[in-house]
Amino acid sequence: MSFNGKSVLVTGGASGIGYATAELFTRSGADVVIADINEAGLNAAADRLRAAHGGTLHAVVCDSANPDSCTHLIDESVRLLGKLDIVCNIAGVLANGPTDSFSDEKWLQVLSVNLNGPFFISKRAIPHLLETQGCIVNVASTAGLVGIPYGAAYSASKSGVIGLTKAMAAEYSRRGVRVNAICPGHVLTPMTSSGADFGPGTDMELMTRLFPLTGKGSDPSEMAAAIAFLASDAAINATGTILTIDGGQTAI
Numbered sequence: 001m002s003f004n005g006k007s008v009l010v011t012g013g014a015s016g017i018g019y020a021t022a023e024l025f026t027r028s029g030a031d032v033v034i035a036d037i038n039e040a041g042l043n044a045a046a047d048r049l050r051a052a053h054g055g056t057l058h059a060v061v062c063d064s065a066n067p068d069s070c071t072h073l074i075d076e077s078v079r080l081l082g083k084l085d086i087v088c089n090i091a092g093v094l095a096n097g098p099t100d101s102f103s104d105e106k107w108l109q110v111l112s113v114n115l116n117g118p119f120f121i122s123k124r125a126i127p128h129l130l131e132t133q134g135c136i137v138n139v140a141s142t143a144g145l146v147g148i149p150y151g152a153a154y155s156a157s158k159s160g161v162i163g164l165t166k167a168m169a170a171e172y173s174r175r176g177v178r179v180n181a182i183c184p185g186h187v188l189t190p191m192t193s194s195g196a197d198f199g200p201g202t203d204m205e206l207m208t209r210l211f212p213l214t215g216k217g218s219d220p221s222e223m224a225a226a227i228a229f230l231a232s233d234a235a236i237n238a239t240g241t242i243l244t245i246d247g248g249q250t251a252i
């Protein structure tokens with residue numbers, strides 16, 4: 001797949017699925033801006049990508065939960081790349097715990113990063129995407145399709161991303177901007193290795209229902225490939241599509 005001449009913004013680019021996605025686009029000839037709140041991780045990722053692939057790769061620090069920071073990110077991306085063709089909203093956080101003791105602060109943080117962020121960034125990117133007839137790919141989750149025990153905030157945020165994706169897809173369908181999302185199941189990234197502690201009293205028999213039927217989690221590169229497909233001309237008629245890749249987790 002070639003993305004020669006395409007200008008791509010990837011949030012969450014310092015780690016996991018975001019890094020793998022930036023790697024795929026960079027390797028495929030695109031000019032890329034990666035954004036992340038983790039400045040040290042972002043700069044390290046940018047150095048690795050430049051060393052491996054050369055090409056145009058910029059790093060912009062951004063807190064996607066902050067509207068002003070998102071304004072700065074879109075302005076900087078257009079200044080650095082000259083235009084925007086593809087926006088990948090990948091930055092996210094995971095927080096688990098029993099709903100009856102889940103803190104209000106954590107709820108607000110999860111919703112702010114996972115749902116407000118894609119809205120703040122998409123809203124500011126759309127005028128530029130209308131000019132290029134570009135597209136948005138959001139990263140939702142199977143947690144947005146089925147209820148995840150101990151994950152009320154995360155599930156609610158990812159259901160919101162699915163709704164946001166479909167609403168924007170419908171709204172811009174006649175104006176040439178496509179909006180799609182992927183729903184990963186279990187992907188082997190720092191998020192899942194650090195966020196698996198549900199605390200005492202967790203009903204593990206219930207939790208095992210979430211495991212992929214294939215018995216193994218996905219590599220982040222599988223998600224990058226799905227995102228690239230939805231962003232490519234091969235998916236020219238795909239808009240409002242929610243592409244699930246979950247090892248069969250939601251098949252039963």
Ligand SMILES: NC(=O)c1ccc[n+]([C@@H]2O[C@H](COP(=O)([O-])OP(=O)(O)OC[C@H]3O[C@@H](n4cnc5c(N)ncnc54)[C@H](O)[C@@H]3O)[C@@H](O)[C@H]2O)c1
Nearest residue numbers: 012014015016017037063064091092141184186187189191
């Ligand atoms: N790993 C999985 O199993 C899985 C499954 C379904 C969905 N997802 C989603 O995929 C996306 C990427 O997750 P990942 O697994 O690669 O996790 P990750 O922790 O490796 O990467 C997430 C990145 O987002 C960044 N980030 C966090 N808050 C931010 C903010 N406010 N502003 C900007 N950047 C911020 C982090 O610094 C990090 O680099 C997330 O939206 C996540 O919810 C992951």
